[in-house]
Amino acid sequence: MAYLETRGLGRDFPGVTALDGVDLTIELGRTHILAGENGAGKSTLVKILTGTDRPSRGQVLIDGRDPAEDASLYKNVAYVPQELNLFPQMSVAENLFMPFDRTGHGGLLVNRNALVEEARTYLERFGIEADPRDLVANISVSDQQLLQIARACTNAAMKVLILDEPTSSLTRVEVDRVFKVIRGLLDRDHAIVFISHKMDEVFAIGDDYTVLRNGEKIESGRIADIAEADLIRAMSGRDLSFDEHFRPKGPVTDTIMQVRGLSGARFHDVDFELRRGEILGFAGLVGAGRSEVMQTIFGFLKAKAGSVTVDGKPWTLNDTSASVDGGMLYLSEERKHHGIFPLLSLRENIGISILSLTKGAFGISGGREREAVQKIIDDYGIRTSGMGKRISQLSGGNQQKAIIGRAMATRPRVLIFDEPTKGIDIRTKTEIYRIMKGLAEEGVGVILVSSELDELKKCASRIVTMHHGRITGEFDTTNTSNETLVGAIFGTEAKAHAN
């Protein structure tokens, strides 16, 4: 039966209608996929369902009653955001039951032992390996992800659990753990709303689906009744050949960058070379050291040993400014922490990278900057109501396009993409793949760090695998099986070279 419903839900913002006439029906005991591209209105819908925003039109019904009249109904809906939102310097148990009064641990004093004991049952049920007394900062990312879900479930009134891309920073094995937990919850007569851009997950876990596009409900139904291609078409509004390849065509010529014996934080003795005309993929588990290697080459992290040459000349390490001047850019997977300037406008966020073009005798020319930024907005299809808008108000996909657009404007020689499609919808993903391919074919050195094997196989000409801070193999994409790659990623095979 329908537990959570919306009828003709609409939400207007100045100049934009974020939601319009959305009907949604969530049934208990089922997993409901909420599908849509970035900016389709999923976040707005979730905000209304959880009571953090109010609709301009239409109605929400929880258990047949309108929460506008009884706000306590919102307690039945729990939401786990995509970004980790824990207190890193507090223990697992404390995180689990915060705020204490809500979970029955209120009162003047907090009984630590009681917390720890009760936490154990949750940790067991959710398959979390950490100890209740561990600091959250010290536990694995997948445990943190599961802890967020567990925390939502400490709310006894919870009937509907909304999971926003709960797997975006997890590896396949860890995803399986999360899925096991989700299935376990369903046995308990709860409903799950699952937001994901990963088609394999959608089809693995979903029962029902609703597709949103541009704020409107496009269609809904049973997952069993729809094919993957049709679902993608419903989300994007057009055909996308999702098994198209984006490996650069054309000859692979000389070496652009050579890395020798590089060691640094959490990785050792890394050797590889990047050649002109290829996309070089880096595969590995989260924490294998791939990002650390890239950030060290870029100069963001300190190198302990080793050397890098670019176009045959020694490369200055430990200095991001020298790296950028030398034509290298690193696009971090941490968009929020390493990418955007949240309080500044889209214009200023893009403009910061093209100051050499917009600078005149009397300071930065506003006209030239507007023109250059508008061109980037148009070229990269950044959807915004204006360049004066704060970048933090743009959707994740549009922020990512702004970051890529601003990087491209500097005409780099080497561009390192670290998980560039994390939390990005399929259409934007395809656009990013095309950009990388185009760059590689123009002779720019492109490195792609990704946790998704599909993505690497789709884009990379060669794949380097890392495990526990060491390179475990180097493979030619077209004649390597998934099993071989997975083996190298998990470090179960001896160092292999297939060239």
Add this chain to the structure above:
Amino acid sequence: MQTSSTQTRPIQARPWAILSRSPLAGVFVALAVIFTLSALISPYFLTPYNLSVIARGLAFVGLITIAQSMLMVLGELDLSLGVVGGLCGVISGILMVRLGFEPYSAMLLAILLGACLGLINGLLVTVLRLHSLVLTIGTAGIFGGANLVLTRGVAITGIPKDVHYLGRGDLLGVPVPFIIMLVALAVATFVMLKTPFGRYMYAIGNNQAGARMLGIKVDKVRLLVFTAAGAIAALAGVLMVARLGTAQPSIGETWVLAPIAASVIGGVATTGGIGSPIGAIFGAGIIAIIENIIVLFGVSPYWQGIVSGAIVVLAISFDAVSRRYLRRDA
């Protein structure tokens, strides 16, 4: 930051929504309202003499406010600025009176010393990765202590008459230190809003790691701003000596909190990355007018702290609430 915006679809739910996009407009309106109210309730307020008293007072706190707002945009706070002003003022006096330096060179040397003190703060913050707020509590103690060691708490009298003009004089009826403050404001505003260096300051205040990821020389920018702030604080100090005609060891004692409050009123966040020195000066203007009107009304000096403090709390509360309301839908 930029006050114009190029909206492709200028649909506005409310006519005053423009205020939310123009951070300066709100504080300017508040300043205008307070100015008008003051003129209405006190016949003395608009007299040239009273206005020049306000302007002259504002000049000194204003300089510190410019320095502090630059640091705040960067995400830093320097609690030693007032003490730097006081110490450098006293040292300019010692150079002139006790050591017989040519007065203008003495002032220039004192300003250079202020730059050095700012640089020391900056080096400690960047090299040792110290928290600027906590560090400058310490350095403020040191600089203030040096002031007392040098003066033994006694004012240095006999500042040469030629420099008095810089503190006491008027140019076309406008107090000279006020004009100097406006020049400093113009320079700071140009640098912050129109040059790459200024953009780097905002970027660092928004996201330091992100700025480093873009190849911005983060520590260099921070050092330069600390140094400039120290020099500006010293400028305020030496101008105050010129105004008083004596180098008082107590100069700068009241320059610590008001500039921070003024910056916040003017839209500069203590967490960095937003606001401008113009807004901060508007904020300082609001505080200066309030303090003036309290005096005009003959409020007991014992009550002045409570009244002016309460008005500051009211002003920033009003600002925060209205901002939230205006930006909710933006």
